[in-house]
Amino acid sequence: MLGVTPVAAAGLLSAGATAHANTPADTAGDTLAARIAEITGRPEFTGAHWGMRFQLAGADPVYSMNPTQQFVAGSAFKVFVAGSAFAALGADRRFLTTVHRTGPVDRGVLKGDLVLVAGGDLMLGPRIQPDGSLALPVPDHTYGNASEPVPGDPLRQLRQLARQVARRGVRHVEGRVLVDASLFRQGTAAIANGGITIPVSPMMINDNIIDVVVTPAGQLGAPGGLRISPDIAFLTVVNETTTVARPTRRLTFTEVSTAPDGSRTVRLTGDVGLGGMSVVAPYYLPDPVRFAEVAFSLALREAGVDVAEAPRTSGGRGWAQVAEYSSPPLTEQVKGMLKVSSNPHTAYWPYLVGAIAGRDPETPKATGERYQREIFEKAGVDPDEPVDEKYTADFFVQFLTYMARQRYFTTYRDAMPIMGRDGSIAHVLPDSPAAGRVFAKTGTASQGQVLNKALAGYVVLPDGRLVVFAQFMNKPVGSLAEAMSLQGVIETAQGEIAAAVYDSLTR
Known part of the structure; x- marks a missing residue:
């Protein structure tokens, strides 16, 4: 709704x-x-x-x-947003996510940082299946009424990038794992889902959601069971859900604390129905960049690349690319907005149009909205007619x-x-x-x-x-x-x- x-x-x-x-x-x-x-x-x-x-x-x-x-x-109205994206960016547009090193590699040791560069890919996560098809279940997990997350590995592409880094001979990173989100200045958007406002960042993994799956207990009054995806020790949930005969309270997160490393502790309250289906409570990440840094660090360690997480200068050698992932074309990217009506995806498209087609990293949303007006005019409709x-x-x-x-x-x-x-x-x-x-x-x-x-x-x-x-x-x-x-x-x-x-x- x-x-x-x-x-x-x-x-x-x-x-x-x-x-x-x-x-x-x-x-x-x-x-x-x-x-x-x-x-x-x-x-x-x-x-x-x-x-x-x-x-x-x-x-x-x-x-x-x-x-x-x-x-x-x-x-x-999302047909208009999609139309603007097609017209401004082109149906074949792909979004690159790359990894760069900021220093030299000496006998497997990177004397610098690893930087994950966000390219605006909205499909990083489980939606891209191993065979290349899209997983677009309805209802979408972004709405809070799905029974399961999108099937698949939420960190799949990050793991692919980490393996590429390892194949380039990097075994130890003396510096940090960072995310470059300079494609556009981060904004915010109200997504009409329980009054939630989300950050709009060039970095998006799993729709910038941690899925908290709540399963009803076997008896009235007991807390529901919790399953977190992706579970990377970034989110701690204080479980105050209740199993009831007829749920009346929406599953709601309340922030409790933020640790120095950016990880979060939240309280989850609300009802789940006895004998009913599980419910996915989407926790919208307040800091997508820090989450991506933590998630990519985990993927690197799994690939055999140790990360010291210590500040390190590059020694003046400049950046060099060590990994790349290319998204499916725009024709597939827009399906998250159109097929399952994802409101977070919809919020992103004006930013992407403004930042990429308009080359405006500072005020991308306004520039994206200008492109929308232009396509309305080309179509012969008055942009000011809707009220x-x-x-x-x-x-x-x-x-x-x-x-x-x-x-x-x-x-x-x-x-x-x-x-x-x-x-x-x-x-x-x-x-x-x-x-x-x-x-x-x-x-x-x-x-x-x-x-x-x-x-x-x-x-x-x-x-x-x-x-x-x-x-x-x-x-x-x-x-x-x-x-x-x-x-x-x-x-x-x-x-x-x-x-x-x-x-x-x-x-």
Whole structure:
């Protein structure tokens, strides 16, 4: 659930709002309109307001309902962030993480420091599987409602780099292990997850999270069991969780102390349900750079490289590279933001665009946002039209139509969740003829007494034609529990609407 500016239910849709369907045959249009009216008119959507536009690329709308009225898009806006990244950085952009020595190596002894240079790779960690595929389980571990961390080794790439250092003949480091995070000045971002603010650093390992997996005990009142990943003696958790019949308290970390070496002690409170699944409580690292230094030091020792951790001058010999890891291309990097809707990843992209494309390490976010405005202008939409995180269906469709004309479009489209197949809509209508043909970003936002849902992207018809669409819904709710229970119902309904458009154009 993404927290947003409070939304008033009244005024988003006028009482006289109308819907229009246009297809090659009037009968088909009438059938489509009737099908969508049946979906939106179900009892569970009483009091809901809808807006949408489905349009064949380069043609008239197939169906529209209140396309000029504004709705809260939630995470659907991430298609704009991804579009800016594709345009500014290029689909083939790779992010290098390198290791340099600051002094000479004499008979296996490095007379200087080892420096891990952060290149902005957002996928350092377990998401890259040994076969090169991505692990993108839903729900994502960054949200605090997953039952397991991302499968795999959170320090996998650091261990690869450490082995490279060892193969270069380094056996002992007289100096320190340091991280160079000068790609851009570290910032902060609110990620709409329990009011959490995270640092935005060029160095990211395991999404800059330590996963604390809490398993319910076998009896009421007992503390849950804890498992920490990666467990590198960086985080000590004082366990004050409680196993209860019906959890009411969110798992929450409170800082207790910070040791001179940067390691942390925290208190974890909250509830887990008796007989229920484990819950991943994500501890967002307050100092990603120091964590990476500790983690890389551990990886080096495992590779047979001893680290003295003592200050050491380089002797004036300059830096020399001793290891390198190259990320998968941007087309894969953006899937963390699009497929599983990672809010931390989303916060990073304007910084990366500003720092790399804009060559601005000092104010990268502002420069990244300038690139975002520029692509809006190129797409023919007004960058100032959205207000309070609210957009029209027309705005989305115009932007997505522009993206469909770009040479990198196919990879941009494929990075989105695919209905019935993967990402946040893998569970939606997997047996529908439209499954595997709807590529779209979801959005959820709830604050106060209104639940907002969005779905925007593309429908690919069997003959290759492309339908560009955006659809929104908001509905008053009485509680957070009601909002949570409605999410899957609405996601299915929005999938049914996309499938109805697909069916109407393939008959």
